[in-house]
Amino acid sequence: MRGSFILNEGLPRRWDEVLGAMPEATSALRRTAFRQLLLGRPVPIDEAAAAAGLSSDSAREAADLVASVGMAEIDEGMIIGIDGLTTRETRHRIVLNDVALWTWCAYDIVGIAAALEADAVGNTQCGMCGREIEVVIRGGDPQGIAAIGWLPDETCSNVMAEFCPSALLFCSRAHLDVWKTDQGAPSGEALSIESLAERGRSDWRRLIPADGSSSVKRRPWWT
Numbered sequence: 001m002r003g004s005f006i007l008n009e010g011l012p013r014r015w016d017e018v019l020g021a022m023p024e025a026t027s028a029l030r031r032t033a034f035r036q037l038l039l040g041r042p043v044p045i046d047e048a049a050a051a052a053g054l055s056s057d058s059a060r061e062a063a064d065l066v067a068s069v070g071m072a073e074i075d076e077g078m079i080i081g082i083d084g085l086t087t088r089e090t091r092h093r094i095v096l097n098d099v100a101l102w103t104w105c106a107y108d109i110v111g112i113a114a115a116l117e118a119d120a121v122g123n124t125q126c127g128m129c130g131r132e133i134e135v136v137i138r139g140g141d142p143q144g145i146a147a148i149g150w151l152p153d154e155t156c157s158n159v160m161a162e163f164c165p166s167a168l169l170f171c172s173r174a175h176l177d178v179w180k181t182d183q184g185a186p187s188g189e190a191l192s193i194e195s196l197a198e199r200g201r202s203d204w205r206r207l208i209p210a211d212g213s214s215s216v217k218r219r220p221w222w223t
Contacts, residue, residue, distance in 0.1 A: 111200020
């Protein structure tokens with residue numbers, strides 16, 4: 001997911017720039033929790049702490065920091081969502097290498113699967129008419145999907161609450177244009193599914209092992 005949000009001081013900055021300025025513990029927690037969520041179950045913060053080499057207190061503080069900008073969902077000591085991936089049912093469903101999960105927005109379906117070089121099938125709805133849109137990804141590459149995506153270009157204080165509701169797919173450019181008119185011509189960028197996939201590889205790269213071992217040509221690295 002891509003967007004900006006406002007700090008208490010200074011100019012608005014992209015969410016990933018702000019996360020990058022947070023303590024290293026937040027990055028360690030995000031990587032660990034994301035990997036464990038890919039198995040299809042919520043992650044106890046204490047379990048993520050042990051896997052990331054953090055104390056429980058450091059992990060809880062890190063989880064709260066990430067959640068404060070809408071990049072994590074915490075429920076009674078469990079991480080149920082992080083960086084766009086969630087075990088909570090939403091309108092955006094994804095099956096990644098046979099594991100059923102959900103995402104916070106339609107863009108996450110494409111971006112996460114592309115970054116993981118995974119086989120995936122996602123289901124979402126056209127942001128204008130509500131028609132079902134199926135997203136098929138093979139080895140991280142979209143497979144003949146005619147839909148068009150919209151990425152909002154607005155500053156926000158909470159990614160999940162403010163960016164994600166508008167990061168949608170549409171059956172056609174005509175439906176996107178109708179939606180934009182209804183929404184008061186918001187700023188943003190219309191992208192093909194292939195372009196969304198390329199953007200996703202960049203946005204999620206910090207969560208993926210640098211050795212390329214996420215490729216579906218091998219056993220998925222998160223199993």
